[in-house]
Structure formats: structure tokens, C-alpha cells
Amino acid sequence: MNRFLIKCCLAASFLILHVCLQAQEFKNDAGEKEKHFINQVKQIDEFFERFNDDSNSFVREVYKSYKTKFKIDRKTLIKSLFNYEGKSWNNVLMDSFIKKAMFVKMPTGKNWYGENWFAEANCKFQYNSSVIEIPVILRIMTDEKKRSKWVIIGIKPSPLKERENSRVPIIVRKMKTKFIDPSSHGTNFIELERDFNDKDNLSDYFDSTFFYRQNALPFYHSLINHKIKLVSVKDIKYHFLNVDDYIFTVEYFPRQTLNSGWLISDLKQSTAKQKDIYKRLLLGEQ
Amino acid sequence: MSSFCSRFLIVSLLLSHFHVYSQDKIYFNSGSITCKIIDITPAIVTYLPLKSSKSVPVLVNTTQLLFNDKGVYINPSKMDFSFKKNQELIKKFLLHDSTGLKTDYIYKTDNNVINGTIDKSKEDKNFVYLENDGTKIEKKSIVAIIYKNGHHQIIGPVSRAADVLWAAYENDFKSGRVANTIATKDSVPAIYTKTAMARERKEITAQNDITKKDTSAKSEMPLRIRDVSKSSSFDLPPLRKQEFEQKANEKVTQLTNFFKIILTKGEGSELINQAIDQALSLFVNTEATVEVSSLNKDVVSYKIKEYLSHIKIIKYERIEVTWRNVQYVSDLHKRPDGNYSGTITFEQEFKGYRDGQIVYSDVTLKKAIVILKAYEKLVDGKAEELWDVLLGDIGVESTRSL
Numbered sequence: 297m298n299r300f301l302i303k304c305c306l307a308a309s310f311l312i313l314h315v316c317l318q319a320q321e322f323k324n325d326a327g328e329k330e331k332h333f334i335n336q337v338k339q340i341d342e343f344f345e346r347f348n349d350d351s352n353s354f355v356r357e358v359y360k361s362y363k364t365k366f367k368i369d370r371k372t373l374i375k376s377l378f379n380y381e382g383k384s385w386n387n388v389l390m391d392s393f394i395k396k397a398m399f400v401k402m403p404t405g406k407n408w409y410g411e412n413w414f415a416e417a418n419c420k421f422q423y424n425s426s427v428i429e430i431p432v433i434l435r436i437m438t439d440e441k442k443r444s445k446w447v448i449i450g451i452k453p454s455p456l457k458e459r460e461n462s463r464v465p466i467i468v469r470k471m472k473t474k475f476i477d478p479s480s481h482g483t484n485f486i487e488l489e490r491d492f493n494d495k496d497n498l499s500d501y502f503d504s505t506f507f508y509r510q511n512a513l514p515f516y517h518s519l520i521n522h523k524i525k526l527v528s529v530k531d532i533k534y535h536f537l538n539v540d541d542y543i544f545t546v547e548y549f550p551r552q553t554l555n556s557g558w559l560i561s562d563l564k565q566s567t568a569k570q571k572d573i574y575k576r577l578l579l580g581e582q
Numbered sequence: 583m584s585s586f587c588s589r590f591l592i593v594s595l596l597l598s599h600f601h602v603y604s605q606d607k608i609y610f611n612s613g614s615i616t617c618k619i620i621d622i623t624p625a626i627v628t629y630l631p632l633k634s635s636k637s638v639p640v641l642v643n644t645t646q647l648l649f650n651d652k653g654v655y656i657n658p659s660k661m662d663f664s665f666k667k668n669q670e671l672i673k674k675f676l677l678h679d680s681t682g683l684k685t686d687y688i689y690k691t692d693n694n695v696i697n698g699t700i701d702k703s704k705e706d707k708n709f710v711y712l713e714n715d716g717t718k719i720e721k722k723s724i725v726a727i728i729y730k731n732g733h734h735q736i737i738g739p740v741s742r743a744a745d746v747l748w749a750a751y752e753n754d755f756k757s758g759r760v761a762n763t764i765a766t767k768d769s770v771p772a773i774y775t776k777t778a779m780a781r782e783r784k785e786i787t788a789q790n791d792i793t794k795k796d797t798s799a800k801s802e803m804p805l806r807i808r809d810v811s812k813s814s815s816f817d818l819p820p821l822r823k824q825e826f827e828q829k830a831n832e833k834v835t836q837l838t839n840f841f842k843i844i845l846t847k848g849e850g851s852e853l854i855n856q857a858i859d860q861a862l863s864l865f866v867n868t869e870a871t872v873e874v875s876s877l878n879k880d881v882v883s884y885k886i887k888e889y890l891s892h893i894k895i896i897k898y899e900r901i902e903v904t905w906r907n908v909q910y911v912s913d914l915h916k917r918p919d920g921n922y923s924g925t926i927t928f929e930q931e932f933k934g935y936r937d938g939q940i941v942y943s944d945v946t947l948k949k950a951i952v953i954l955k956a957y958e959k960l961v962d963g964k965a966e967e968l969w970d971v972l973l974g975d976i977g978v979e980s981t982r983s984l
Contacts, residue, residue, distance in 0.1 A: 329929070329945075333910075338927040339949070341912035352823070354910050405913040443918045478915035479951050482925030483977030486871050486883060528881070550947075550979060 337557030344402035410436030412538035450579030
């Protein structure tokens with residue numbers, strides 16, 4: 297590895313990230329590959345680290361290992377978390393968002409909670425002889441002992457219809473023994489295939505509020521009656537409603553440029569009422 | 583040891599000069615090989631055969647003893663890799679970080695160790711003589727000799743020598759001298775010194791110490807998993823991120839080493855099946871999912887057991903798996919069962935060779951869930967809380983050509 301190259305690039309890369317990312321191309325040598333790996337936002341956890349400018353973030357550790365002073369401020373870090381390819385941003389909107397975002401701490405470590413952010417796992421299911429896509433909405437649930445898990449909280453509209461047996465009562469256990477791992481977002485929820493096949497404990501993976509939502513029962517009954525089978529999770533989108541007056545989404549951009557990985561794909565101003573409507577739509581309540 | 587080997591040893595003794603080794607040496611359950619040992623993990627020992635640059639992995643549990651050319655020996659199949667001292671010892675063993683021994687050491691069947699300088703001019707077929715005091719030691723009571731120049735000799739069955747050498751090692755470990763075994767000039771490879779030898783002459787054989795040692799060894803119970811969810815004091819991650827990262831990396835490296843064995847043409851089916859079993863033991867359970875991608879196909883997911891059976895039939899003459907220098911390890915999240923989980927993200931290059939040519943190569947971005955699980959180990963009747971990292975699901979983010 298060319299340490300000198302990496303060191304020089306580190307010093308410059310973040311500072312120039314938000315202005316000239318489109319021009320950066322991937323070169324197939326070890327130093328470039330490492331530089332790409334360092335700059336890429338590899339996990340949503342890393343997105344949070346950078347957003348918060350955490351003192352022990354991966355990027356700060358890398359700088360430390362190369363004995364390079366970390367001079368990047370939080371504002372620049374947040375700017376580097378936008379997707380700049382194929383998208384032009386309104387600078388005024390972006391700056392006003394960043395001002396608000398500076399007051400927000402994204403959930404990390406012990407404070408891994410999820411009141412105002414959601415994961416949308418776009419799942420491909422085998423249904424009859426075809427494959428259909430159903431967006432499954434998950435959120436982090438944390439108890440008083442700071443033990444957390446992902447739970448399925450809603451389903452976006454799907455072609456699944458109410459069936460006769462959907463009147464059969466659903467038993468939801470108070471003492472849940474099964475759970476979706478709080479880190480499973482790291483592997484794009486591949487464990488959902490296993491969870492959806494666990495028919496005996498299926499309700500454990502769902503939030504109790506799920507069953508009162510509009511699209512919930514046809515989906516749940518289709519799962520438990522083997523009418524649908526998860527093929528794969530196609531992609532993930534995160535929805536954040538935790539910055540005052542704004543809603544933004546984060547998606548994965550797998551490309552060989554420095555501006556890659558988990559990045560802000562959309563940003564809009566939003567009142568409290570608009571946020572409420574957005575949330576209802578997301579959870580399939582309207 | 584085979585009768586051929588036994589005869590060879592007898593013949594070599596009769597020929598009066600010891601057969602010695604200046605290279606590293608691995609003693610297996612049957613046979614041995616002179617080589618250069620390049621890596622030791624809890625599951626795999628990797629070595630370079632003489633005059634070859636192709637590394638060969640072997641399962642730790644097929645080995646009895648490892649010697650380096652400084653006369654330092656270890657038995658990784660009996661070592662607890664969670665002890666820092668053992669980790670240091672392995673590092674020093676691999677680096678040949680030793681200033682050498684001051685005397686020769688003679689290991690006896692009765693677990694005693696005698697040190698001094700062997701007088702080669704007096705040596706005969708039945709006895710070894712020490713310089714100065716003229717002590718003579720019957721050859722049939724010797725299981726191993728380590729010379730101050732770093733050479734060594736194993737006499738009789740390797741398993742017997744391994745037991746005696748290991749007992750000496752454990753004594754050093756318990757007395758806190760293991761780190762010194764390699765590091766300092768005043769080091770001794772075993773607990774007994776000249777003083778002990780004098781005691782032995784007086785027929786005080788230190789049996790008490792040995793008995794004590796045996797008792798404590800027996801009190802080391804098998805590991806058991808603790809239900810951590812019932813612990814009220816279990817609120818903070820027990821390991822710092824760095825330690826977790828190190829342990830997570832170790833597990834992923836071990837898994838890669840097992841894959842190498844399973845995928846390499848010419849490995850025996852017994853070794854492959856052992857590698858599969860050991861690979862499975864790295865996972866939290868056999869239900870863990872592994873995503874597999876290649877340049878020509880979409881991502882496919884398998885249960886780990888199914889996947890390992892599947893790759894048994896894919897054979898390369900040689901494979902190279904290269905890691906990037908950095909990995910991203912996420913924060914730990916506490917799970918409802920009280921254990922912790924996080925994700926490790928890394929890039930890996932894969933090259934598969936047939937007939938000396940690369941027939942497949944790619945670079946993949948992998949993301950593995952790692953689970954930090956508590957267990958208790960009873961040592962000398964006391965419960966110690968220890969932590970292990972187990973692998974969960976492994977996803978593939980992207981695959982591209984090299």
C-alpha cells in the first residue's frame with residue numbers, strides 16, 4: 297500500500313468531496329482501492345458516525361493511523377454525505393438543513409433507538425407463479441435496558457388481498473423469544489428469509505401496532521399460510537424524520553467513486569403535519 | 583509414531599550423533615515436516631514447505647508440537663488463545679524473537695527437566711553426560727532434548743514428548759514465566775533448573791508440584807454458555823471496540839483459512855470434513871446465512887452448512903485470498919438476549935488457480951454480523967466470565983473483477 301498516497305489523499309479528499317466528486321474515477325491499484333474503501337460510507341452506522349462527527353469515528357481513526365490531523369468540521373462531513381451523482385442540490389436548502397442537522401445526534405452505540413427513522417426493505421416475494429415486490433417497513437425498538445431489535449412496523453400497499461382465513465385470530469405473544477438482530481441492517485436484512493420461515497414464532501418479529509394497519513393482515517396471513525415466500529431483499533431505503541422541519545432519505549450507491557455507499561438521496565422541507573402524513577403513508581395507513 | 587520412525591530414532595542414537603534441525607518443525611499425530619511456519623491461529627497452522635513458496639494450511643488439532651529454530655516449542659492445540667501471554671508467545675515464536683538459551687535442556691519421562699551442558703565427547707549409546715559435575719542421564723528416560731543452539735531432538739513417541747513438554751510449558755505459564763521463555767536472555771524453557779536437578783539427585787522429584795498441576799488441570803471444566811439475559815449487571819459492552827474488532831477479524835481470518843482448505847485440490851477428505859466442522863463452529867448456529875456472488879451470477883444465499891458442502895466440490899489447485907488493510911467495524915448493539923452484535927465490513931480479493939493460471943478472480947465487499955457472546959469458564963473452581971465472538975449472517979454488497 298502506498299501510505300504516502302493515502303496520506304495525501306486523506307488530507308484532501310474530504311475537503312473537496314462535495315465540490316468535485318463527479319470527476320473522481322476509480323483506479324485499480326491498492327492505494328486507490330484503499331482510499332475508496334475509506335471514503336465510501338460502508339454502513340448506515342458509519343453514516344451516523346460521520347453525521348454526528350463522532351470522536352471515535354472510522355474516518356477519524358484512519359486519519360489517526362496515518363498521523364494526519366483531522367481538520368474537517370461537522371458541516372463539511374454532513375455535506376459529504378449527500379449523493380452528488382445524477383442529482384443537483386439546492387444549496388440554500390442544503391445549508392438550511394445542515395444548520396438544523398447540527399443540533400441532531402443520530403442514534404449510535406448505546407443510544408441505538410429509532411423513534412423517528414425507519415428502514416424500508418424492498419422485498420421480492422414469490423407469489424403464485426410470479427415475483428412481486430413488497431416494501432416492508434422496520435424500525436428499531438429499544439427497551440429500558442437499552443436492548444434493541446428491529447421490528448416490522450408496516451407494509452406499503454401490496455397486491456395481496458384479504459382472504460377468508462384472514463379472520464382467524466392472530467396470537468401475539470407478550471413474552472417474545474425471537475427477534476430481528478439490531479445489526480441485521482448491516483447485511484441488508486438477509487435474515488428476513490429465515491424469520492419469515494419461522495412460522496411458529498412469526499408474530500415475534502412484528503411490532504404489536506403492525507396488526508392494526510391497513511395492509512397488515514393480508515401480508516401476515518399470506519406469510520403464515522405459505523402463500524408468499526421471500527426471495528430476496530432487493531434494496532433498502534432509510535427515512536429520517538428526526539431533523540426539525542426536514543425529511544430526508546438515505547440509499548446505497550454502490551459505485552467506484554469516493555462519493556459512494558450510504559448517501560442522502562432526497563431532502564425536503566416538511567412541517568410537523570407533513571411529517572405525520574409522510575409517516576402514515578410510509579406505514580401504509582392511508 | 584510408526585515403527586519405522588521409532589527404528590530411525592534408535593538408529594540415529596546408535597550412530598551417536600543426534601539428528602538435529604535448524605528449521606521450524608511441525609510434529610503431527612503421525613509424522614513430521616521441516617518447514618517455515620508462517621501463521622498460527624486457534625484452528626490453523628500455516629507453513630511453507632522447504633523450497634516452496636506455496637503455503638500449506640493444516641488443522642491445529644492434527645499437530646502435536648511446533649518447534650522454531652531457536653528451540654522454542656508450542657502446542658497450539660492445547661493453548662488457550664484468549665490469554666494474552668499465549669498470543670504474545672505465538673507472535674514471538676513466529677518472529678523467532680528469542681535471544682537463545684544458555685544451556686541444553688533434557689526432558690525426562692517422569693516430567694522432570696534437567697539443564698546443563700551436554701558433554702558430547704563422553705556420550706555413549708546408553709547415557710548422556712553433563713559437563714562439570716559429570717551427571718549421567720539414561721537415554722531411555724529422555725523424551726526430548728533442546729540444545730542451547732536451538733536444535734532439538736525428540737526421542738520415542740512424539741505424543742509422549744508432547745505431553746512432557748506441555749507439562750513443563752504449563753508450569754511456566756502458571757508461574758508467570760511464559761513471556762520470558764522467549765523474551766529474555768535468562769530464560770529457561772521449563773520450570774526446573776540446576777537447583778531442581780540437585781533436588782532430583784536427592785530423590786526429591788517434585789512430585790507434589792506435578793500433582794498439584796494435574797489437579798488444577800482437571801478442574802478446568804468445559805465451557806458453558808451463560809444466559810446473559812438474566813444478568814442485571816450486564817449493561818455495557820464488555821470489550822472495547824478495538825478488542826471486539828480484533829476478535830472479529832480473527833474469526834473472519836479463521837473462516838478464510840478453512841475455505842482455503844476446503845477449496846484446495848488435493849486435500850484429503852478427512853481434513854476437508856474437519857475443516858467444515860471447524861468452520862461451522864465459528865458461527866452462532868448452522869442457520870446462519872451466507873450470500874455468495876460471482877462476476878457471472880446473481881447473489882445467491884445459502885445456509886452456512888449447505889454452502890460448505892457445496893464448495894467441497896469446487897476445486898482449485900491453489901487459491902489466494904487477500905485482505906485489505908482496513909476493515910470497518912460498526913458499534914455494538916445490545917440484543918434482547920443480552921448479547922451484543924455488530925457488523926464488520928471488509929474487502930477481499932480472491933484468486934483461484936488451475937494449471938498455474940488464474941481461472942477466476944474477483945474482489946468483493948463483504949459484511950458479516952458478529953455476535954459477542956458471554957460464557958463462563960471454571961478454572962481452579964473459580965468462574966471466569968469470558969467473551970467470544972461468533973459469526974452470524976454474511977452478506978455480499980458488490981463483486982467486481984480484479
